[in-house]
Amino acid sequence: MRHVISVLVQNEVGVLTRLTGMFSTRGYNIESLNVAPTEDPAISRLTVVTSGSDAALEQISRQICKLIDVVDLHDMTKGDHFERELALIKLRVPVNSLETVSSLCRDSGARVLDEHPGAFTIEYANSTAKVDQFVAQLLTHGTVVALVRSGSLGISRGATVLAGEAMPDVAALVARVASEN
Numbered sequence: 001m002r003h004v005i006s007v008l009v010q011n012e013v014g015v016l017t018r019l020t021g022m023f024s025t026r027g028y029n030i031e032s033l034n035v036a037p038t039e040d041p042a043i044s045r046l047t048v049v050t051s052g053s054d055a056a057l058e059q060i061s062r063q064i065c066k067l068i069d070v071v072d073l074h075d076m077t078k079g080d081h082f083e084r085e086l087a088l089i090k091l092r093v094p095v096n097s098l099e100t101v102s103s104l105c106r107d108s109g110a111r112v113l114d115e116h117p118g119a120f121t122i123e124y125a126n127s128t129a130k131v132d133q134f135v136a137q138l139l140t141h142g143t144v145v146a147l148v149r150s151g152s153l154g155i156s157r158g159a160t161v162l163a164g165e166a167m168p169d170v171a172a173l174v175a176r177v178a179s180e181n
Helices: 015-027 054-065 093-107 128-139 170-179
Strands: 002-010 028-039 045-053 070-075 081-092 111-116 117-124 143-149 155-156
Touching: 002 015, 002 054, 015 028, 015 045, 015 054, 054 070, 081 128, 093 111, 093 117, 093 128, 111 128, 117 128, 128 143
Parallel strands: none
Antiparallel strands: 002 045, 002 070, 028 045, 081 117, 081 143, 081 155, 111 117
């Protein structure tokens, strides 16, 4: 089974090595890995996508939680969540297919970054399956020169957050945005 695991960690040297070592020593491949800061500069969020049995991933998750730098961990696939992947795609497009590719981008919600026939560059965010489908559609109209994918990112639906994540003070956020405008 495919698992999307979100981990909050202290932003310290060596955390990523220790965490990925947990997967490596148990023989599990990491399909994608994303690391980014959170609203707290001392905390980073790691999103790991891997495949394995529920029992094996539960064991790895328990071991990861024991790491000193780990603040919280949640297997997103065990609950209702949003999952998205960002893809940047550079195509070589024949001049007679430029309008078709532009139309495909508009219809799918993709953003065209550069319309040069030799380097038609697109930004597209959606589920991994939809990104795969979109790239397959593009291949019928051009040649992929470069493909950069973020890997899956996930966030729980509703008010659920990981420990260490603060729910934003909506009133303060609205006041700050209003004062900036």
